[in-house]
Amino acid sequence: MNTCFGKCFLFSKIAVPMAFYEMIYNKEGKPIDYQIIDxxxxxxxxxxxxxxxxxxxKGLEVMDQAVDGGFYDFCKVTETGEVLRLEKYENSINKYVVMTIFPFQKSQFAILFYDNTVYKKKEQALVERQKTMDKYEEIYELVVEGSNDEIWDWLILEDEGIIYLKNCCDFPIKEELLKPFYARRIARIHPEDVKEVEKTVKKYLAREEDYYKCEYRVKQEDGTYGWVLSRGKAIWNEQGYPIRMAGSYTDITEKKFAEEKFRYVAYHDTLTYLPNKIAFxxxxPQMIKKAELNRELLGFVFLDVDNFKHINDMKGHSFGDQVLKRIGAIFQDYFHEEGAVFRWGGDEFIILIxxxxxVKEIETRLLELLERFQHPWIVDQFELFxxxxxxxSLYPYDGKHVEVLLQKADMAMYQAKQKGKNRYQLYEKTMENSFLRKIEIERGLRKALKYQQFELHYQPLxxxxxxxIIGMEALLRWNHPELGPISPLEFIPIAEESxxxxPIGEWVLREACRQNKRWQQMxxxxxxxxxxxxxxxxxxxxxxxxxITILKETKLxxxxxxxxxxxxxxVESSQKIIEILTxxxxxxxxxxxDDFGTGYSSLNYLQWLPIQHLKIDQSFIKGLEFSSTEVFIIQSLISLAHHLDLVVTAEGIETEQQFEFLRNYGCDTVQGYFLSPPLLKDECEELLKSKNRIKNSFSDIGLY
Incomplete structure (x- = not known):
């Protein structure tokens, strides 16, 4: 043992772990364990x-963790005298250990322990890296083979690169070597997109962006342009310069077409195909900027189709849609170069000139536009005007913001309606008062309906x-609590528009029926x-x-x-109208x-309408004393009506000469200020009571 300790002392200065062991044998001389001796x-x-x-x-008490499973190896060393080198991973200490086992004396051996963990981990890292590279190489090959994209690889310093082209899965990959790579790729890009592409590449290579991604158009083999999505990543050297960049080109032409279609739908009206509010x-702002830059005017036109709701009500929404399509086509044709037209909603449009x-240039263009609406249209085999x-309103004179220009154009449009429609009207400051009055009247109408501020006057027939007296015509009157009496010519159009x-018409009908029943009860x-x-x-x-409900309520x-x-x-003698009247x-x-003679249509419709009474408009009556043409027209109308078994009434009789003419030519009934103005209900009752007054009224003209 002394010899053992002496030799062990020689190794006491060794920096790596080292220990001496001695085998333990049983009675038969068979090794059963080992113990540490130094x-x-x-x-x-x-x-x-x-x-x-x-x-x-004992070894199994102390050394089992360091030389786990080495017992039989130790026996072999003591028996053969050979040096044995083992490499093991010890879980308990999380290390890779290299053990060199030396035979020392009979039944004794020494072990030199060496920590091989760092080297082993490096080796494993190299193996894993190679596996990863092999894996990515395999994936790369699969991507190239399985994708329809173009894969590109650009060596930036050499300015050369390879593009892997693949048109479809039935054809092998084709490699295209390009040098100079960058210039040749740029040459394929649409001229309008080149600047944006170069800007995007430079920003990425300067590390101002985390990744490279850009959509642009490239020329295809047939000379047309298709859309691609180009993506890529770069590698930089130690000095910070980009040396290599790789990525892909994805064909997104169909996607772009779909986006364009979606954008078109989003920015255009689906009926007229005109730009919509979103497009406006x-x-x-772009048109304003252009006008400012060129020091030009910009005409802001708010347009409304006259009586369009009436057309919709008469002929149905499908017919109305056809009318709007025709109108949209006219606008599109007329303003496709210098200006733009937008459908604002319903029958309203905005035109930017x-x-x-x-201003005269704007007025000239509007007159030319109005001229296109001065002739009858044939829509679905139906003639109409x-x-x-x-x-x-004018930019910049009338305002610089859209809300102001729209409001003032709306005021001007309302004024055009008031003046008879079928015209244009430039905004004037005085219109603000008219517009405010309109708003006040509309607000007042709602209150008048709620608080029963309307009243009926009755004009005898x-x-x-x-x-x-064979009848009374109920005429609506309104005395505004603040504005005073307001003419029906002013408030009725506002009531119709709003x-x-x-509800006002329902009130008039109910009140007139109630009053007539009351006169009967009197x-x-x-x-x-x-x-x-x-x-x-x-x-x-x-x-x-x-x-029917009102007649039942009033018992008339x-x-x-x-x-x-x-x-x-x-005049719109459609089947629907005939059915309603019937x-x-x-x-x-x-x-x-009512108001017969003011429409555009022929007289043919009279024979189809289920009417009993024809009222000649007062515009014809006024000219009787001065125009032989008016006389001929009145004679003809009375004759025609009688042939159709219709009762004829002349409205607006103001002179004795008019009365005499109508009586001589067989007119059936008359009404007008010459005979009686519209009366309050109490005045009507006095008139109905006073038989003498009726007699006196007509005695002067020879009826009594």
Whole structure:
């Protein structure tokens, strides 16, 4: 043992762990264990125990962790005298250990321990890296083979690169070597996109962006341009210079076409194909900027189709859509170069007239546009007249912001409507008062309806041969609490535009029926009460049911109600209109055609309409004393009506000469200021009571 310790002392200065062991044998001389007999300080440090703690310990008590599973290897060394080198991974200490086992004396051996962890991990890292590279190489090959994209690899310093082309999976990969790479690729890019591509590449290579990604157009083999999405990553050297960049080109032409289609739908009206509000919001600032740059005017035109709701109500929305398509086509054709037109909603449009220096240029263009609406249209084999009203504000004179220009153009358009429609109107400062009045009137109409501020006046209708009162026409009047009396010519159009005409008209009908029933209950001879129906009322849903309800509420016999429809409504003798009028006539209600002679259509429709009463417009009556043409027209109208078994009424009789003429030519009934102005209900009752007054009224003209 002394010899052992002496030799062990020689190794006490060795820096790596080293220990001496002796085999333990049983009675038969067979090795069954081993024990530690000496160790150097490095070994003590390795196992974390002092020399005194480990000497004499059995190997399986102390050394099992360091030389796990080496018992049979130790026996082999002591038996053969050979040196044995083992490499093991010890889980307990998480290290790779190389053990060199030396035979020492019979039954004794020494072990030199070497920590091989660092080297082993480097080796494993190299193996894993190679595996990863092999894996990525395999993936790269699969990507190239399985993708329709072009894969590119650019050596930046040499400016050469390879593009892997593959048109479809049935063809092998084709490699295209390009030098100079960058210039040749740029040459394929659409000229409008080159600057953006170069800017994107430079920003990425300067590390201002985390990755390279750019969409642009490239020339294809057939000379056309397709869209690609180019993506890539670069490698930089130690000095920070990019040396290599690789990526792909993805064909996104179909995607771009789909996006363009989606954008078109988003920015255009689906009916007229005109740009919509979204497009306006994007284009308006651009047109303003252009006008500022060129020191030009910009005409802001707000346009509305006259009586379009009436067309929709008469012929249906499908017919109205066809009209709007035709209008849109006219606008598109007329403003495709210098200006833009947008569908604002419904029958409203906005036109921006650009590249003009003077107001006269704008007015000239608007007159040319109006001229295109001065002839009859044939839509779905139906003839009709379409007119438009336009309001104009000017940038920069009338405002610089869209809200202001739109508001002032709207004011001007309203003024164009007030002046008779079918015209344009430039904005003027004085219009603000008119516009504010319109707003006040509309607000007042709502209050008047709520607080019963309306009242009816009644104008008598006389039989021309006897002077007998055979009816009363109910006329709506309104005395505004602050503005005073307002003419129906002013507030009725506002009521129609706002939709208030429906509840107002219902109130008029109910009140007129109630009053007529009251006169009957007072003992007066039954007469008819006439109520005007506007186009908006005529085409409202459930008109027949509403009228029946009112007749039941007021207990008025339908034979004593006459409904007047204007020629502008009746002239559209569609099946729908005929059906409505027929249903009302079957209830026992009389139907009168009001303002006859003011429409565009021929007289042919009279034979198809279920009417009993024809009222000649007062515009013809006024000219009787001065125009032989008017005389001939009146004679012809009376003759035609009688041949159709219609009762004829002349409206607006103001002189005795007019009265005499109409009586001589067989007119049936008359009304007008010459005979009686519109009266309050109390005045009507006095008139109905005073038989002498009626007699006196007509005695001067020879009826009594």
């Amino acid at each position: 160790a150097n300080p490095a070994y003590e440090e390795e196992v974390g125990k002092s020399r005194e703690e480990i000497l004499g310990k 919001e994007e284009m308006f 650009s590249s003009v220096q003077t 379409i007119t438009i009203s336009l309001g104009v 006389f039989r021309i041969r006897t002077g007998k 939709g208030l005409i429906i 003992g007066f001879d039954p007469i008819k009460i006439s109520v005007n129906l506007s186009a908006h009322q005529f085409f409202q849903p459930h008109l027949k049911e509403k009228i 016999n339908p034979r004593y109600l006459e409904l007047e429809v204007t020629e502008s409504v009746a 249903e009302l006539k079957e209830l026992g209600i009389s139907i009168a055609l």
